[in-house]
Amino acid sequence: MSYFIISQDERFVHAVEPDGISRAVPRELLTLERIGEMDDWVLQFPIKEQQRLQGGLFVDFIQHPVTLWSDRLKSLLVRCSKKLKFQPVVLTDLKRLRQEPYWLMAAPEVHCLSNESEFHKDGSLKRPVIDERMAGLQPMMKVGGIREDLFIVSLGVAESILRRDFIGVRLTRIEGIYEENGGIA
Structure with a gap:
């Protein structure tokens, strides 16, 4: 099975970035x-000042400082996998009086x-290779056992994303092998 890394397309240099979200949302709560535990929380964040001045672009996938999914992208993902859980977040451009819904996943x-x-020597991931046997048939998953938040999707989900006009989403094919008994079959 083919898998793809989903990431933010860095060509959109004026993409919005929420201010203060990494202090307010503990990473350890972003598990199934x-x-x-965040059900009763009101999560609303302004976008960073520099982006307000430049007219920030509300892209469909925000990778940093915390991964956020647009309302449109979330709607597609819930149809692809019933195992995903979401929490709402609102991003606010105070200068333009605009609010956009996003989702923690x-x-x-x-x-x-x-x-x-x-x-890399510091422990960060340099070249991921997926063991397709371990990945199973998950349409979407977060890669476990690493420092980074790395989300991968199956070929079917990647094709569904590409058929729509999402902004700021990059899909990169990830190398995969099928290991059996510790060797490549």
Whole structure:
């Protein structure tokens, strides 16, 4: 099965970035087991000042400082996988009096990196290689066992994303191997 990394397209240099979200949303709550702890929270964040001055673009996928999914992209993902859980977030451009809904997402965390994956000296991921046997048939998952938030989607989900006019979403094919008994079959 083919998999793709979903990331923010950096060609959109004026994409909005929420201010203060990384301090307000603990990373450890972004799991399937714990995301419900934020059910009563009101999560509303202004966009960074520089983007307000430049007319920030509300893209469909915001990767930093916390991964956020647009309302449109979330609507597609819930049709592709019933295992995803979401929490609403509102991003506000105070200068233009504009608010946009976004979503924090918890996806199944799967330890699916092959021994062929490469890491930098600091432990960050350099070249991911997916063990397709470990990934199974998940349409969407978060790669477990690494520092980064790396979300991957199956070919079917990637094709669904590409058929729509999403802005700021990049899909990169990830190398995959099928390991059996520690070797490549």
